[in-house]
Amino acid sequence: MIRSEPRPQFELPHTLLPPWVMDRTAPETLEAASFGSGAALSTLHLTLNNPFYGVPTQLLRDRLALEAAENCLKLQGRGDTKAEIRDAFYLTAPGNDMGPAGRMFLHWQTVAWIGFHKEFWANFFIDNAPILMKPFLDELFANPPDELIRGNPMNQAVAWASRILSEYPRQEDVALQAADIALCRALRVHHVVPLFALHIKRKDIRALLDGDRNAFAIAMHRAVAHGAQDATRLAHDLQRRAVRLKEVAPKLRSKGASQTIDLLICRDAILPSTNLSPTIEGSKVRMTSRSARRICDRLTELGVVRELTSRATFRMYGL
């Protein structure tokens, strides 16, 4: 059996950011919080845009979407774990209903796949939201009030979230998606990276609804600082995993191996029986369900892919 070469493992420090970004002893002021969010976003920017580094950004955004979905479900009083969300999402046959958890992930994933270069990108977001909100959101995108498009990117994002929450206080997911979209657009990033939803708590939303806009703004800054930190750490982790996955490619003899690897490098998880068989998603290469299972087992054996469910059947694989 061919084994992958033992590689030196670089343990990343728990916090990649300098400690002064997350200084918890500092008083909770807007200045302190915005200093932190700015610093964290800048680190994330450097990580994602380093041409010599090559972070699998599509996979990163997909996984952040999963995190965001998990936390938004928590905001709604549901306790679905990541594993349950994945099950609901991936095991739903076409035409059936994903249920609340799967739908939440679907919505976040749709937002995380938005590219601003595409025409009508806003429709992907608006069509996600409950149908009742459509006229409101259409109007907001068509004629945004000044506060939503002026000022620094963070202020715009906070303004979007506050505007939507004051109208629809129970659509946190929609409000936070709009904040991510506004931030990424103002930062001139090409795609939406879910950041805010990872760390917003119920009490932050309640503060806004009670009229404390300042507390909400601070919470949003802190959320983005923590979110950007998570994203940076995840980006480094996924980059190393992607490099290792590409390195084992020559050892795979199976037809469709390179397409399988391409898919693994852009998806949070794959279910061999649907994503790889009968054809590998995103390509025209055919694969039997048996060879789909085998290639995933082989990659797990080589230690470059993780089996995510720890079940004997209905297994899912991801980096």
Add this chain to the structure above:
Amino acid sequence: MSLVTKKIRQGYGQELDRELEDLAAAFGDEARWREWMTRVEAVIFASGQVVPRETLQSLVGASANIDHLIADIQAELKGRPYELASVASGWMFRTRTEHADAIRKASEIASPGDNFTEMEMAVLCAIAYHQPIDRDGLAEIFGKDVSRDLISRLRHRKLIANGPRSPRPGAPHTFVTTEEFLVSFDLQSLRDLPQLDDVMDQAADEKQVIFI
């Protein structure tokens, strides 16, 4: 063609007599017009949705004017608490607006829960709170198997639908609640379901048994 299909062709499959020439010959045009009126009224009454003009035209003779038929029916319904109303694409029966208060009051009393057996209601609640959940999961909650008939009754009423497959041997379907469920229980979203803790407290106060 088998004997059975031949019989069906002769009996049930027979083309509806639209023109009613025999009736007109025996009893006059008046009787035929009346028959057409009752036909149109019966079809609109039986339908839960708006009946479009084309459907009605296919029931009566080619020469019959639908608008005149409808006008005659409406004239007969004068003084009744319901009317034959013309809506966007056709016609439907509806109660007159002046009775709205009475009807609203009555529907408050007859809440949607009234049409359910206790077990149906309990299973529906369990699915609402624990969705997506399969029959095994329901059996764990109730301590016994939940009959397929009960599930299909709920499904037939469009309150539940098939959800993701459960990652167990045989990949059984799980069940999730539908939009229809939210509408019939007057909920905006699943978050409007009462918090289970509150329900438990209330039940303890009222000394009721709760299944969940």
